[in-house]
Amino acid sequence: MPSEDRPSGDRKKSRVTLLDVAQHADVSRATASLVIRKSPLVGAETRARVEAAMRELGYVYNLGAARLRAERSHTVGVVVPNLTNPFFAELLSGIESVIDAAGMVVILANSGDLVERQDMVMRRMREHGVDGVILCPAAATGTDFPDRIEEWNLPLVQALRHISDDMDYAGVDYAAGMHQAVEHLASLGHRIIAFAVHGPIHSAYHERIEGFREAMQSRGLEPDLIVRVPDQTAQIPGSASLLFQGTAKPTAVICFNDVIALGLVAGLHDLGLKVGESFSLIGFDDVAEAEVVRPRLTSVSTAPVSIGENAAKLLLDRLSDPLLPPRKVVKATQLHIRQSCASVGEAVL
Amino acid sequence: MPSEDRPSGDRKKSRVTLLDVAQHADVSRATASLVIRKSPLVGAETRARVEAAMRELGYVYNLGAARLRAERSHTVGVVVPNLTNPFFAELLSGIESVIDAAGMVVILANSGDLVERQDMVMRRMREHGVDGVILCPAAATGTDFPDRIEEWNLPLVQALRHISDDMDYAGVDYAAGMHQAVEHLASLGHRIIAFAVHGPIHSAYHERIEGFREAMQSRGLEPDLIVRVPDQTAQIPGSASLLFQGTAKPTAVICFNDVIALGLVAGLHDLGLKVGESFSLIGFDDVAEAEVVRPRLTSVSTAPVSIGENAAKLLLDRLSDPLLPPRKVVKATQLHIRQSCASVGEAVL
DNA sequence: AAAAGCTTTTAGATCGATCTAAAAGGATGG
DNA sequence: CCATCCTTTTAGATCGATCTAAAAGCTTTT
Known part of the structure; x- marks a missing residue:
């Protein structure tokens, strides 16, 4: 005994x-x-x-004890460039709900869109033994990054932005969204259309720019009226005049996102232009505010919550079968027509 | 050997x-x-x-292995009722930055403002061995909850809402904020002022209501013109007429938050009222959009990021000294005057 | 009654770090 | 030259679970 x-x-x-x-x-x-x-x-x-x-x-x-032996932590890391931006908050919300339903938890980190911080954060994720990571890569992420991930053999899915074709990706068909926007404006008779952009340069940025160019070119329209506005929300209204400083004067503008859209609506108003009457504007993302602003904002919807859900599902699939080939889940956008666009004919009246 | x-x-x-x-x-x-x-x-x-x-x-x-022996996980739980709301996203951002700087990580969970989910989530936090939790308690949290926490002896700080005086709390002086708003409108000559509210009932709700009532009463004004608007953002504009269905017709409205404020600006516009001229409106929270909307929104700022920072600091202090007496950090609000309020005299012109 | 085949239970090793208490090594002092 | 003290290093137990391989109990077959 x-x-x-x-x-x-x-x-x-x-x-x-x-x-x-x-x-x-x-x-x-x-x-x-x-x-x-x-x-x-x-x-x-x-x-x-x-x-x-x-x-x-x-x-x-005591999950901590269990993990040590069982090599699974029931934990996934989520790295976003910025939490203050409601867009990422919604993405996060979608991720959290799916991960939670699978009985796991989210460890959150903010890369600030800086590669050094992203490196630090990724290291910390590994130290905490996450089972996998959902990452929206910082804009300046180097080309060696995917290789490093590979070495660590840490399951990773890219969200919203992508840097490698060898890893899972959940995003949006930005280019098609731009086509929808251009198509709508062109059908209303607009010939000179500006594209207002800002922010860091990453895959989602390129796809939108390319989508815009393609859509314009395929209609024989000038594709280079791309205007860069300030990153700070509060400064966007004051930059509305930038739209008209070239020789070609646009009758409509497509915005990179709804933050820009809301800002330019205000700025154009300040310039005495009536959006939805004498000038047309299309936003991108279709945030909740689009509905409660006057004129109501016509916007291309990207539904970040469901992108988050897609990303989380991709990761769960990969965890249960690490040998799966890399997959892409690219959501279609939807043009939500409200009040901010008028036909060119009306504008002349 | x-x-x-x-x-x-x-x-x-x-x-x-x-x-x-x-x-x-x-x-x-x-x-x-x-x-x-x-x-x-x-x-x-x-x-x-x-x-x-x-x-x-x-x-x-391998932090997991270390934690098992050392009884510290370098992990804190954060439980919020809703991630989609930019207000909580900003709170989270503030928390994350301080926790990160202290070399720890955030485990995130969403209670959906439901007590059952909150219970589940708290259990999961304990299973994951978090060192402490920052909680924005679900509206219907029972009175026995603080005792349970006590039993678990899990360091916990309440954020934005509070349910017990025996635990740390980081929040905002909502009542003082309401006083600022009422004071501003009263000084512009307004006598009949409505308060538009929505959402679940919790401490922050009561404090705002009480603050409004007190401020109105202390000036001899009718304190009961409290109007409940829908929770769904898209339905708020349509509810603007509720403001005028009583016998006393208000010349101004104070809004529970800026979501309501933006919605009512749109709704009042639809009714033919000019906010900032024939009608006055004050928002609450001072979100980024307040600046890019026309008229620019006068709003009481609550700076959720810094509340998050305060909450995180409280928790770190408590972790380093569990015997500290409970503390409250209540931030002052600030009235940000822009364009959405006019004096009653002007309105009559 | 023994063998074979199930189902259910278990002892003991193990994961990868930290902690305790003590040993080893070097300098100082009597 | 040995005792004392200080600095640096270490062996071995430990945290709380999981895993492996085998034992213990049951039925069922032969």
């Missing part, structure tokens, strides 16, 4: 452990472990006894 | 461990551990050798 497991005399007040549960239910640690993990191996009566013991003792599973 | 630590012949391809580093640097595991933790006990030459070994082998610290 070499069993001296239980120093019950002077028990340290520390936490309730699986061993405590096992002893209370009169089974071995191993059996108790099986019960927790819902193994079919354990008998019904025993299972009930162990579960009762867990309840009585107020047992809390 | 009982040392058979190194089965180097057929090494499993698994991760690089501290033992590998130690052997490579020709020291013991214990010494290598001291180096990682930057202990002053270890000699300079030895430290350099170990650090070189870590670099050469590409060693990654």
Whole structure:
């Protein structure tokens, strides 16, 4: 009888452990472990006894201990460039809901769109032993990054922006969205259309620019009326005049996102132009505010919540089968027509 | 010579461990551990050798293993009712930056403002062994909740909303904010002022309502013109007429938050009222959009990012000294005057 | 009654770090 | 030259779970 497991005399007040549960239910640690993990191996009566013991003792599973042995942390890292931007907040929301439903948790980090911080953050994720990462890569991410990921063999899915074709990607068909916007304006008779952009340069940026150019060119329209506005929200209205400083005067503008759209609506208003009457404007993202602004904003919807959900599903699939070939889930956009566009004919009236 | 630590012949391809580093640097595991933790006990030459070994082998610290022994996970839980709301996203951003700077990470969860989900989420946080939690309590959180927390002895700070005076709290002086808003409108000559509210009922809700009532009463004004508008952003504009369905017709409205404010600006516009001229309106939160909307929105600023920072600092303080008495950090609001308010005299012109 | 085949339970090693208590090495003092 | 003290290093136990391989109990077959 070499069993001296239980120093019950002077028990340290520390936490309730699986061993405590096992002893209370009169089974071995191993059996108790099986019960927790819902193994079919354990008998019904025993299972009930162990579960009762867990309840009585107020047992809390120690995932940290489990992970050490089992090599799974039930944790995924999410790295975004900026939390203040509602767009990423919605992405995050979609990710969180799917990850949560799968019984895992999200470890969050902010790269600030800076590669050095991104490196630091990725290291920290590895130290914390995340099972995988959903990353919206910082704009200046180097070309060696995918190789490093490969070496770490850390499952990773790219969201919104992509830097490698060898990894999963969940995003939006930005180019098609630009086509929808141009198509709508062209059908209203607009011939000179500007594209207002800002922010860092990344794949999503290129795709939108290219989409715009293509769509314009295919209609024989001048594709280079691209105007850069300030990054700071508060300065955007004041930059509306930039639209008209070239020789070609646009009758409509497509905006890189709705932050720009809202800002330019204000700025154009300040210039005495009536958006939706004497000037047309299309936003991108279709944020909630599009509906509560006057005129209501016509906008290309990108539904970031569902992109987040897609990204999370891709990651879960990959975790359950690491050998899957890389996949892309590219969502279609939808043009939401409201009040901010008028036909050129009307404008002349 | 009982040392058979190194089965180097057929090494499993698994991760690089501290033992590998130690052997490579020709020291013991214990010494290598001291180096990682930057202990002053270890000699300079030895430290350099170990650090070189870590670099050469590409060693990654295994926090999971460390936590098991050391009882600290370098992890804090953050529970918010809703991620889609930019207000919470900003709060989260503030929390993340401070927690990150302290070398810890954020585990995120969404309670959906539902107590059952909140319970589940709190359990999961405990399973993951977080060192502490920052919680924005769900509206219907029961009175027994603080006791349960106490039992778990899990450091917790309340953010934005509070349910117990025995725990740390970081928030905003909503009542004072309401006083500022009422004061501003009263000084412009407004006598009949409505308060537009929505959303779940919680401490921050009560404080705003009470603040409004008090401020109105102290000026001898009718304090009960409280109008409930829909929760869905898109339906708010259509509810603007609710403001005028009583016998007392307000000349101004204070809004519970800027989502309502933006919605009502649109709705009032639809009714033919000119906000900032024939009608006055004050928002609450001072979101970025306040500046890019026309008329620019006068709003009471609550700076959620800095509330998040305060909450995180409170938690870090508590972690380093669990015996600290409970503290409250209540930020002052600031009235940001823009264009959405006019004096009653002007309105009559 | 022994063998074979299930189902259920278990002892003991293990994951990768930290912690404790003590040993080893070097300098100083009597 | 040995005792004392200080600095640096270390062996071995430990945290709380999981995993492996085998044992213990049951039925069912032969």
